[in-house]
Amino acid sequence: MTMPEAPDPVSIRRLYGRAQGHPLRANAQRLVDDLLPALDVPEEGPLSAQSLFGDDRPLAFEVGFGKGEHLAFQGALHRDWGFIGAEPYLNGVAGLLAEIEERGLTNVRVHRGDAIDLLERLPDASLNAVYLLHPDPWPKARHVKRRFVNKGPVSLVAAKLKPGGEFRIATDHVNYMRHVLFTLQDDKRFEWTAETPADWEDIPADWPDTRFAQKARKLGHDVWRLIYRRL
Numbered sequence: 001m002t003m004p005e006a007p008d009p010v011s012i013r014r015l016y017g018r019a020q021g022h023p024l025r026a027n028a029q030r031l032v033d034d035l036l037p038a039l040d041v042p043e044e045g046p047l048s049a050q051s052l053f054g055d056d057r058p059l060a061f062e063v064g065f066g067k068g069e070h071l072a073f074q075g076a077l078h079r080d081w082g083f084i085g086a087e088p089y090l091n092g093v094a095g096l097l098a099e100i101e102e103r104g105l106t107n108v109r110v111h112r113g114d115a116i117d118l119l120e121r122l123p124d125a126s127l128n129a130v131y132l133l134h135p136d137p138w139p140k141a142r143h144v145k146r147r148f149v150n151k152g153p154v155s156l157v158a159a160k161l162k163p164g165g166e167f168r169i170a171t172d173h174v175n176y177m178r179h180v181l182f183t184l185q186d187d188k189r190f191e192w193t194a195e196t197p198a199d200w201e202d203i204p205a206d207w208p209d210t211r212f213a214q215k216a217r218k219l220g221h222d223v224w225r226l227i228y229r230r231l
């Protein structure tokens, strides 16, 4: 008798990071109270560009957007696209809301919570890009399963990206960078687009440093950018 194949484990079923830091300042609290309800992703049901933006525009998704500076940058760069960001950290959500208000963006939707829960609700082959910038590195061997770049989440990203869509990953941890290369090198669903060292060391015009990237550079650390294309 052959055993049925076990499904890929989705390694991050629990959130481990902080849900909130210092108490919100008055303006941040105003944004959470007044702007978030208008931009919040609905709690249940399938998601799509149609359901979120009322048309079939290209869609992109950021996992763990931190304070949201990259997501807001992309939103301003591609005003005809729709962007979805997931981040459990309330102070980060408030940061993104401030950027959205300042830039007058109408094409960003926000989820305070786990990216995996949201990705699962999107139709397959619906995303043009997924951004994973400076994911928590979980450097200890016993915590490796908590990394976002693991079989389950990577399969989810592969399922949700359109053919030709990009999975962009940035990290300043050399071991995480190696882990990404190792995990994705034999994955037939993706190709690494880098052809020369400049492709992963230089800062492309459409990919600004995030807060974590800036912190890393200040400490003299390298920042690596990896672009995988969905085949």
Ligand SMILES: C[S@@+](CC[C@H](N)C(=O)[O-])C[C@H]1O[C@@H](n2cnc3c(N)ncnc32)[C@H](O)[C@@H]1O
Binding pocket: 012, 015, 016, 017, 018, 063, 064, 065, 066, 067, 086, 087, 088, 089, 092, 113, 114, 115, 116, 132, 133, 134, 135, 136, 210, 211, 212, 213
């Ligand atoms: C090291 S920070 C990087 C933040 C930001 N991307 C940057 O580069 O400045 C990692 C972020 O990922 C968020 N995070 C961790 N697991 C997550 C998950 N499953 N879904 C969404 N966000 C997650 C954390 O709350 C944290 O804000």
